[in-house]
Amino acid sequence: MEIDRNLPPVEARDLKSQFGENVIHEHLNFRLEPGEIIGVVGGSGSGKTVLMNTLLGLKEPDGGDVYYFGYNRSELSFDQRQSINNQMGVLFQGGALFSSMTVRQNIMLPLKEHTDLPLPLMRELADMKIHMVGLPAHAATLYPSDLSGGMKKRAGLARSLALDPKLLFLDEPTAGLDPIGASAFDRLILDLREAMNLTVLLITHDLDTLFTTCDRVAVLVDKHIAIADTLPKVMEYNHPWVQEYFGGPRARAALEAGNG
Amino acid sequence: MDQASLTDSGTQCDFSLLVDGLTLRLTAIGEWTLSTVGNIDQRLRDAVAPLEYEDVDFDFEGVTELDTAGAYILARAIRCTPDICFPFNLSGGSRGQQVLMRAAADASMGRAPKQSRQWYDTLVRMGEATERFFEEAFDTFAFFGQFISIFFRQLLTPHTIRWKSVVAHIEDVGLNAAPIIMTLSFFVGAVIAYMGANILASLGFQVFMVELIGISVLREFAVIITAILLAGRSDSAFTAQIGAMKMRQEIDAMQVIGLDRFETLVIPRAIACIVSAPVLTFLAMIAGMGGGLMVAWFVVDGVSPTLFFQRMRETVEIRHFWVGLAKAPVFALIIAVIGCRQGLAVTGSVESLGTRTTKSVVQAIFCVIAVDAMFALVLYEMGV
Structure with missing residues (x-):
């Protein structure tokens, strides 16, 4: 199927999600523009991960529609869904690497499943991805249990980039990293966006990440995306939660650091 | 002057090579992505191997799409020693493609081809297994002693x-x-x-x-x-x-x-x-x-x-x-x-x-x- 890169990679229209009686999202409208990095913020339990899972197709929406590159998901055939899925990469919170495989095998797995490249070339491409995410070359033969938290995230990112996706989802990419590692990861995301022409949706609580990497910030509050705009405009938005979030001492420090 | 130009019907990407002094001009056309480069990899390698040059000029005027796999394969044309790579130029590519090519050149630099030594590896694994057996036995006895005390x-x-x-x-x-x-x-x-x-x-x-x-x-x-x-x-x-x-x-x-x-x-x-x-x-x-x-x-x-x-x-x-x-x-x-x-x-x-x-x-x-x-x-x- 033809994929038009100029259309929004993901769009949610009037989305509704609920677990039993508990409504998580209602009338949620949200759209990613091609080539942007958008950060989703929201309080704990506001349903950020549920939103990501819904956009990824891991969870069916309980109302409303999800569009990929202009295609309505509910109207796609299985094969079409698959080829859309191959355009998406995900970095889960803990990396979600397969623990019985080495880092290189983890990265080669999507290639083996979805391409018919010769095996040596796959191996080399996997090594290239390992290099691109800033892991040392010897990490290729290590198992996930031998990696530190930061290395696991990088390895997970390398696997999510294996098929050269157009769209990348990152769930709390810098959580659990030290500030140096976190800012290196922020830079890495910016570099990769430039090199691979990515559209990135990232869920984060890290204000530094929001300030340094995101083109737009979407605020998930009151069961819907209240505002999705550039950071200065979001910070002026008149909502108590938003004001508290960006008005706190941590946010001010991050803002000053970002400006300085 | 040496020219090796190939056109193959059926593939969506192609290249032509031209050596001028110590510079190789590599003109790439078409879509260089994961789904298309599988066949062209070997061809490009074979075509480049006998040529004598140092620098590479890439011409990406005709490239419609490039991803990491395409960049990696194209970057193979860059000559490297274990320490440094000879420089390359890029014309006609977007800024993103330049970043990608640099990353690809970086990644392919100085990686010596690995040799598989089956006999040696088998012996090593047998040795390791023997060592592991004795270690296991020793550890079990040590644990038993600790337990008893x-x-x-x-x-x-x-x-x-x-x-x-x-x-x-x-x-x-x-x-x-x-x-x-x-x-x-x-x-x-x-x-x-x-x-x-x-x-x-x-x-x-x-x-x-x-x-x-x-x-x-x-x-x-x-x-x-x-x-x-x-x-x-x-x-x-x-x-x-x-x-x-x-x-x-x-x-x-x-x-x-x-x-x-x-x-x-x-x-x-x-x-x-x-x-x-x-x-x-x-x-x-x-x-x-x-x-x-x-x-x-x-x-x-x-x-x-x-x-x-x-x-x-x-x-x-x-x-x-x-x-x-x-x-x-x-x-x-x-x-x-x-x-x-x-x-x-x-x-x-x-x-x-x-x-x-x-x-x-x-x-x-x-x-x-x-x-x-x-x-x-x-x-x-x-x-x-």
């Missing part, structure tokens, strides 16, 4: 033993295992009776089957079946439980809080096994004899239950019972210690949990049978 220390101060945990484990190890062990033992007793009856009948000594059943069940089968069942049931459970705790850092947390892992995890399980095993063995003996009795009663002519019990009292000495029962706590101890040790040896990965559980069961059964053989030897020499 803490076990006796705790026996001297019984109030430090976690009795609640012991009772909970007795329920799981002993009570819950009783039905399956008795069933199996019943069948084994019946099988021995059948075989004994057949063979002895041909000699005319059918009545000797009572001795056969009595001695074999009391002395060996009841306790061995109990031990093997415990190894399959409880030993693997110990390894999995403790291993999962290890994986989730619960053991580390316990250590920090000041709970000794031997006192909280190993000793209660060991005591539960030591207490349960003789009881289970006793039940297995009864069930095994019951199986023999059933066969004698209903299948074999001439051996009535009365005769069965009478012969049992006359010919099967009580020492066989004690020998069987005495082995039970020893096997139980072996099983508990091996299960706990393998559990504590689990590292972070799911795979290590699997291999450790397998190892645990195999080692436990191996040790039980080896120790049983030693028992047989020693008891024979002692005349018991």
Whole structure:
């Protein structure tokens, strides 16, 4: 199927999600523009991960529609869904690497499943991805249990980039990293966006990440995306939660650091 | 001047090469992505290999799409020594493509092709396996020693033993295992009776089957079946439980809080096994004899239950019972210690949990049978 890169990679229209009686999202409208990095913020339990899972197709929406590159998901055939899925990469919170495989095998797995490249070339491409995410070359033969938290995230990112996706989802990419590692990861995301022409949706609580990497910030509050705009405009938005979030001492420090 | 230009119908990407002095001009056209470059990789490599040049000028005017795979393959044309790469220029590409090419050149730099040395690797792995075997044996003995010292220390101060945990484990190890062990033992007793009856009948000594059943069940089968069942049931459970705790850092947390892992995890399980095993063995003996009795009663002519019990009292000495029962706590101890040790040896990965559980069961059964053989030897020499 033809994929038009100029259309929004993901769009949610009037989305509704609920677990039993508990409504998580209602009338949620949200759209990613091609080539942007958008950060989703929201309080704990506001349903950020549920939103990501819904956009990824891991969870069916309980109302409303999800569009990929202009295609309505509910109207796609299985094969079409698959080829859309191959355009998406995900970095889960803990990396979600397969623990019985080495880092290189983890990265080669999507290639083996979805391409018919010769095996040596796959191996080399996997090594290239390992290099691109800033892991040392010897990490290729290590198992996930031998990696530190930061290395696991990088390895997970390398696997999510294996098929050269157009769209990348990152769930709390810098959580659990030290500030140096976190800012290196922020830079890495910016570099990769430039090199691979990515559209990135990232869920984060890290204000530094929001300030340094995101083109737009979407605020998930009151069961819907209240505002999705550039950071200065979001910070002026008149909502108590938003004001508290960006008005706190941590946010001010991050803002000053970002400006300085 | 050397030119190697190839056009292939069917592929969506193509290239042409032109050497000018020490500079190679590489003109790429079409879509260079993961789905298209599979075939062109070898061709480009073969075409570039014989040429003599240092720098590369890439012309991306005709490139419609480029991803990391395409960039990587194109970057192969860049000549590298282990330390530096010769420079390359890019015309017609977007800024993103330039970044991508630089990353690709970076990645392919200085990576020597790996050689596979099968024979050498096989020998190395054999050596490693041998070393691992001795390490395992050493570690198991070391763990056993550590266990014994803490076990006796705790026996001297019984109030430090976690009795609640012991009772909970007795329920799981002993009570819950009783039905399956008795069933199996019943069948084994019946099988021995059948075989004994057949063979002895041909000699005319059918009545000797009572001795056969009595001695074999009391002395060996009841306790061995109990031990093997415990190894399959409880030993693997110990390894999995403790291993999962290890994986989730619960053991580390316990250590920090000041709970000794031997006192909280190993000793209660060991005591539960030591207490349960003789009881289970006793039940297995009864069930095994019951199986023999059933066969004698209903299948074999001439051996009535009365005769069965009478012969049992006359010919099967009580020492066989004690020998069987005495082995039970020893096997139980072996099983508990091996299960706990393998559990504590689990590292972070799911795979290590699997291999450790397998190892645990195999080692436990191996040790039980080896120790049983030693028992047989020693008891024979002692005349018991």
